[in-house]
Amino acid sequence: MREITYRDALREALLEEMQRDKTVFLLGEDIGRYWEGAFKVTKGLAKEFGDERVRDTPISESAIIGTAVGAAITGMRPVAEIMFGDLTTLAMDQIANQAAKIRYMFGGQVKVPLVIRTPFGGGVNIAAHHSQSLEAWFMHVPGLFVAVPSTPYDAKGLLKTGIRSDNPVVFCEHKLLYPIEGLIPEEDYTVPFGVADIKREGRDVTVVATMFMVHRALEAAKTLEKEGLSVELVDPRTLVPLDKETIINSVKKTGRLVVVSEDCKTAGVTAEITAVVAEEAIDYLDAPIKRVAEPDTPIPFSPPLEKYVIPDERSIIKAVKEIVLKE
């Protein structure tokens, strides 16, 4: 095992998959040799593989995804980068109507092996057009997989699975995770889709969290442990497919559920996971389900404003205490 950053874990996944399979290529704005990615995920790759396979594009998000779709249905495995998750809105027809539906609409004649990598999330004071978390939008489109890695290990393993998948994958990254370090094996490995990871075992309450919120929930769990409360932290790792079984089994054990996500509360990630548990495991609950999410506002700029709307350790601790210390 060795310790590397989330950014380098992603870069290694790209590098190794490009070495393994020559149909894999990258396209996106400023990912090539001059800038090497807005978040430096593609650092060194253009030098390694050339400008043909690590392809700078015009600022044309719709054509980036459309081009990737056209390449995917004719024998290639494109990995498209959209510089900020907010800008997937510009390519929404190509993602939701084309990439996601082509296989189904054409009666299963063709596969669409395509990965769309994009960073979501706030916390770096770049306001409403560069800070959103739109994962739930993609959960609502049948035909897409949605990956949400929280650690370097998961990032590398899930990205490899995504690139090898024959389905379009929206691969959600998080700006604050890029510098985070973690252990990964020396040898080749993958992380399967649809298999949650219990990031921490516990007895009193299940906390389900994704991406950067996993780390905030871990901090919250450490604080709560000192107060004698034991948190089980479940990281779904992919939202589609969603590992309902692991979440439900954890709820059966603890009898309590807090769902944490950085996206807006209404019809968001927390809403779906809450609904799954309410529908399939309500009899195992000893307390109401709590959701910790963004309070349905755009992400504001000024640091105190932004800090206020993004869930943090305190809001997670508060939610846990509300249902654990209830009786």
Next chain:
Amino acid sequence: MDKDKKIEMYRKMLEIRLFEEKVFELYGQNLVPGTIHLYAGEEAVAVGVCANLRKDDYIVSTHRGHGHCIAKGARLDKTMAEILGKKTGYCMGKGGSMHIADFSIGMLGATAVVGAGIPIATGAGLSIKLRRTDQVTACFFGDGASNQGTFHEGINMAAVWKLPVLFVCENNLYAMGTRQTQVMLTKDIAKRAVAYGIPGVSVDGNDVIAVYEAAQQAVRRARSGDGPTLIECRTYRHKGHSRFDPATYRSKEEVEEWLDKDPVRRLKNQLLERNDLSNTEVKQIEKEVSDAVEAAVKFAKDSPYPAPEEALEDVYA
């Protein structure tokens, strides 16, 4: 152009015409669910372009796509079955009239979002370039699509990367009921090519020979690595936009003028005048094509609908 090529094109154009007339008839008998967008009147475009393509070349199509499929070599029976929503259709009843695809002949499918096929065609072109084959991609779209952002993004990208793509604009003068002059100041959509630094040509889209020759040059340019071409084909749809459209926005005089320029009759007359075909041979071709369309209808009618629970299949690979 040699006579056999012309006769082959005539046969394809007639196939499309008789097929579309049959679809219209079946629609009237309530056998076609949903809506239809007929290609009748525009046959010379699809046939003139596809006559230059190999089986392994690609096309990308639109909601008005039956003609593109047939011109590229799709089977009439599986096309008709799809339009009727049958299990034996190309997409097993999941796509219908607006979403026919046959990947075995390089027909990459019809998208019903106006302009959405343009970047997809660019991507097929990029794939060709990366795989280092000498295939080409032809992308069909209408005058309306040329006002979409995807037109600009997709053609610019194909131009800057010198991709082997033919962007074929079927300018039938109306985007649904909106006349071209209401929504753009240029009359010549082909002129937009100048902005992307690629050739743009405007041809009589009801003259299959003119379309063929323009496409031939564009294919040659594409195969030799010189990049894409924008071909504007001026044409006209004989029917309204879709099933309920009586097309009252078009004057009777205008419609009659264009019916006079019927591309199928035009080629037939030319073949007869030049003694490339005799009346007997024309009748023979008409009978063969008509029989083939009838057989397709019988196949489609006799085919079962998909089982309802098949709706759950093929969401993911």
